[in-house]
Amino acid sequence: MFTLQNFEKQLNAVMLQRGKQYHEEGAVAELEENAGRWAAEVEGTETYNISVMLKNDKEIVAYHCDCPYDGAICKHVIAVLFEIRDELATRIIVPNKGAKKNQFEDLLLKISADEYRVFIKDYALSNKDFKRALELFFAEKDGRIDTGKLYADSIKKLIKKHMAKGYMDYRSAAGLAKEVNQLIDKGFDFANKRNFVEAFVIAGVVLKEMMQVITYGDDSSGALGDAIFGTIQLIDQIALSVDAVMDMKTRVFKFLQAELSDAVYFDYGDFGYELMDIFQTLAIELNLHQEFLAWIDAWLPRLTGDYGSYRLEHFKTTKIEFLEAIGRHTEAEALIELNMEIVEVRQAEVDKVISSQDYERAKKLINDGIKIAEDKRHPGTVSQWQKQLLRIALLENDVPLTRKYYRAFAFDRQFDVKYYRALKATYDAEEWGKIVEDIIAGIKTETTKKHGKRTWHPFDSYLLSALSPIYIEERFTDRLFELVKNEKDIDRLMVYHEHLVFSYAHELLQLYIPALERQADKADNRSHYAQLAGNMKKIMKALAFGKEQVIELAKKLKQKYPRRPAMVEELNRVIN
Template identity: 40%
Template sequence: MEMELSSFEKQINSTILQRGKVYYQKGQVESLGETEDGVWVAVVAGSDDYFVEIEISKKGSVGDYGCDCPYDGDLCKHVVAVLYAIRDEKAIAPEDVPKTTKKKTKLSFQKLLDNISSDELKAFIVQYSKKDSSFKSDLELFFAEKDENFDIEKQIKDQIRKAIKTYSKHEFIDYGSSGKLARELQKILMQGQYYLSKNNILNGSLLCMAYIQEVMPVITYADDSNGSIGDAIDSGISLLTDIAVQSPVDLKEKIAVYLNKELQQDLYFDYGDFGYDMTDLYAQLCLDLSKIDDFLHFADVAIHKARLDRYDYRSSFFIQIKASILQKGNRTEEVQQLIEQQIHLPQMRKVQVEKAIENERFEEAKELLV
């Protein structure tokens, strides 16, 4: 649906529009913020808390939008409520309001900040931190680089454990609570994205490693039918990957050691592709660090263990990635030896067939295909 922020009311069903407006007027739009240029996110409180994301162009056009509520129509009341909130935040007047009848309105959030002195702001922060420990934790985490003695790993773990405790009941997280917890986890991870944007690679990596370590076990005692906890874990692994490829050598080594240790646990492989994605990253770091033998040893142990446990897919995965690493390391003879040893695997057989065809050994290719 194409619409402008200044006149979106004209494009929306009147019933949905009214319901969204009521939500906005009641102050049910929480945590509104612009995460990157033109992308706004917010949580809308109602019978449940729902996460809304909306793209607004510099010219004020509404782009893609989404909400994780169960409504199956094109646009829900939660999106409408956030549109009202964004327009108020940006201090854009609706097109239908005549300029001559403008009433005095409250200051936009940005203008309010501009009118507050640094001493007033500090006083508020001190006072509010006493009332809200979560606010205090968020503030400390945001400015972690200002304190060289700040333990970012402990802070992250404490925040995650607190969130898990909030949404757990009898050591289980039900369907409704898993979505809420996932949104809290994604908020925590946003701090890691902020660190990366500021090129604070060290804190970003420490945050991600602690995050993955704490969040991964949650999937074993949560109803994750909607996949929200899995998505939260994937986001952590993806961010760690983005950070790792930009890291200096000493930090890459630290991340590699962390991955090797974590990947000893079946947990990462039993509940999704998490372990496979982390193995891909570990392999790349070993290549970058010229520590191919470290990865080969890791892969051999994993292959042996997978075979003992009769995990055919896992065994095949590690054999294939071992072959790939050998190839990238220009260890041609070892690659060929591995392929011949594992010729019963379709992927290994495919490589050998393609090689035979490339060298015009067509009879050999036919035999391999039989």
């Protein structure tokens, strides 16, 4: 439980100290409370608004700060928690018997309705933000209020607040997203109450404005994108709700039809593809088939060149899926025949013919796919198709072919233990002993050939990388050590520690000591020194009997490099 009594024990020490300093310097102002809801202002580089919700004046249920910090809890909230705790302690020690709740609430009770109206009217004239907030809060009471414009104005103001010289940096983008997310949450509240009209007004405004922001804002943190995806989820909830009337769904459909004609939704992330799914679902539900197909057909000529190839394939496959979903199978088949170069289209056909056990037809489709991929120089796609051939070999119980592909995939660019074990499982123990030796011999031959072209690295290092996965998997510990003992790099040596330590602990230490010294000789900055010290500590922990040898090396290095104070500092941490 996160409470006023224990929050200090659960927070980052640095952030806690900063918050405490703000509190002690009197940066917290305007602290007010209403039925467990606390509000305050904290004066930092700017003045920030903080809200905290307590349960029984103890448990911290929720908190919020409008600063741009995107971590779990900021120093401003922490400062307010200290302030609240002090305030509650004061109340306990010196109870105010005459006060019901607080001075502000007492004042509200004394003001008449007419006085409220006069004040609100006068204050709204001088404070547009107050007027806008009031209109949005009570919009349901007056159908003439254009909430879309009010929400748009609010977001534009937030954007302006977080921009500087036409640009929005990383922290500002995170700050904007934080405030916009509050508006999105309000949209979800409306949707949960089945007020889909108001929820969609918010979703539409937020989506359009934020899609513009993401074109120039620094979204390194992903906060802007997350806000947009949150809006898409809101639209999805509205569009697919069983409680939404058809007119509402049609309104969403037309909105998406218009918005998704803008390439920005596809240029800056997967937003367009997510919205397409909603658009397609609505087209089927609303029987607006031609409208959806016309939208796709309008896009297809725009998708030219390599840049649009992925998008073009996606739109074509979507059209095929849509035609099949609405029962226009003849048209879908015609499109399939025209677009068999698209992997997804061909894969769907392969799945169909495999399901009907027409394996020869499936093999032809796959082999044609391999040729297309080879012509395009797409080795990943070639491998994908070969795995489909393995799939068929398994279905046909073709053991030689199954072994061929298992072996190929086990050593395809890098070792794959899944395929290696699958290959091993196709042999009995005696057979496998011969096979694994054959594999090792082949790897040695191949590595020797490759090393002739890459003489800048020792042959033993190449051989270690190539054979160590097999030696580890087969528990050929002695063979593994024979390769490892020729390695000079400490980081590469320590990779194999856990596989050798039970049989070669003392031998490993004798390899580590000179390797650590070589690492020290090459180190030339604080980061390198820290890595050196880190390796020393790991070795002392893993090989307790060698602790003194490592410490002696650290002392030796201090004497060897007395003019490297940063190295000496790191080594002292090892010694002490």
